[in-house]
Amino acid sequence: MQTSAQSMSTIRLVPRAGLCQACQVRGIAACASLDDGDLQRLAAIATQKEYAAEATIFEQGDEPSFIYNLTEGHVRLTKTLANGRRQIIGFVYPGGMLGLAVHGAYVCSAEAIGPVKLCRFPRPRLLSLLDELPSLKTRLLDIAADELGDAQEQMLLLGRKTPLERVASFLWRQHQEAIRCGDSTLSIDLPMKRADIADYLGTTIETVSRTFTKLRADGLIKLEHANKVIILDLDGLEELAEGL
Amino acid sequence: MQTSAQSMSTIRLVPRAGLCQACQVRGIAACASLDDGDLQRLAAIATQKEYAAEATIFEQGDEPSFIYNLTEGHVRLTKTLANGRRQIIGFVYPGGMLGLAVHGAYVCSAEAIGPVKLCRFPRPRLLSLLDELPSLKTRLLDIAADELGDAQEQMLLLGRKTPLERVASFLWRQHQEAIRCGDSTLSIDLPMKRADIADYLGTTIETVSRTFTKLRADGLIKLEHANKVIILDLDGLEELAEGL
């Protein structure tokens, strides 16, 4: 009872300068485009922050004061309708950016799935620094274009795929993501709960669960336990995902 | 029979230099960020193209050789699944960009809804010009961030809204778009067919039609004819769209 609600969510806050060279996500994050000198300048405006599991990093509608780079853990981006219906817009993995998509206010909320570490940049200072770091601006444009492509793929999923195809697509992408992080096994760790998967795929917990069961029955996957999936038939999964 | 299939779709192609000052979308397109001198440099690499109704401007999977700016008419962006199911990712209005979202290839196809005019830029030349026109690069980043926000809003629609809410959201946005173009009436012209609306909203032609009928019965809209809607209760429409 001695810790306040705030200290529950924000565990540590340290200046960032000098730590970048050692950063876990140095090679895949936005800052990968920078040489050591420019990295120094970026690091000068950055602060490292940590949040506990389930903490809210920012809220839909908030003034967008910061842009973040996720260094450890997983984040979900959510939008919520008046009556409580929730849609998960995306999951963010280590190396990903938060807070890029903005029309005057954050368009979605960001919540830590497990404990996370972030690199935080004051938006105005980062934006003005962009004029002096053109390679970073280019990189952000590339990142935004990639995210736009991902969003469009998700619209196809939500608008036109069956629940079976949605789950297969989800697992396929989780596998691709694991590869991108250097993990080339067919074993997938799901950091999020069934409710998160359901809200991401535009369906329900029950349907997600039944679909996992069906994929297992059909021999496409094995469920080591609820949050660990082994892919047995990667090609079959991809075919399902593409609606073949 | 004397005209080939190609000349059916590509009617005219003229150099663009010098025409920008007179451009219809000068004030709202990406080039709005440029002064006259920089505009000259951009115009030097642009070509004006026209396409007939239903023509394909580029195809999902094509090498992304060009970036386009729509000057007249309307475009739909589509993705298609193996078995023919189609999702419309977005509609583009005069002043909008085509071909920004790319992972090595166009991620969707672009099709003219009616006759269209476009300003076409060779992608490599535009990208290298960006290094000399930082304000344009910033503008493109802003546009990409806006489109990302729109895409996220659409994910909420596709994942969690009812057909009634989807159609209400669609009409509300069409109205907002009309305002952006300086048209402040409550009368909306729909350039696209019911099939396009259905594929955009992740539903069917029949459901779209029934929903229009219901909105009319409930006194929220009037249907002047199939492609002309008069909004009678803008607030009611917005409430529906937000799920209240």
Next chain:
DNA sequence: GCCGGGCATTGATTTGAATCAAGCGCGTGT
């Protein structure tokens, strides 16, 4: 003016996923 075809609307029926409702398994804290 009349015919034909494309597009929209309306109606009847089916179906697949949401909802409602138990159970189960596992980790946590007492």
Next chain:
DNA sequence: ACACGCGCTTGATTCAAATCAATGCCCGGC
């Protein structure tokens, strides 16, 4: 060790939207 609770799975039922099927309307060609 035990009980509690949370998260996942499984089963039964409902229901909304997709599908199937006609009909109507408007425009363009003959």
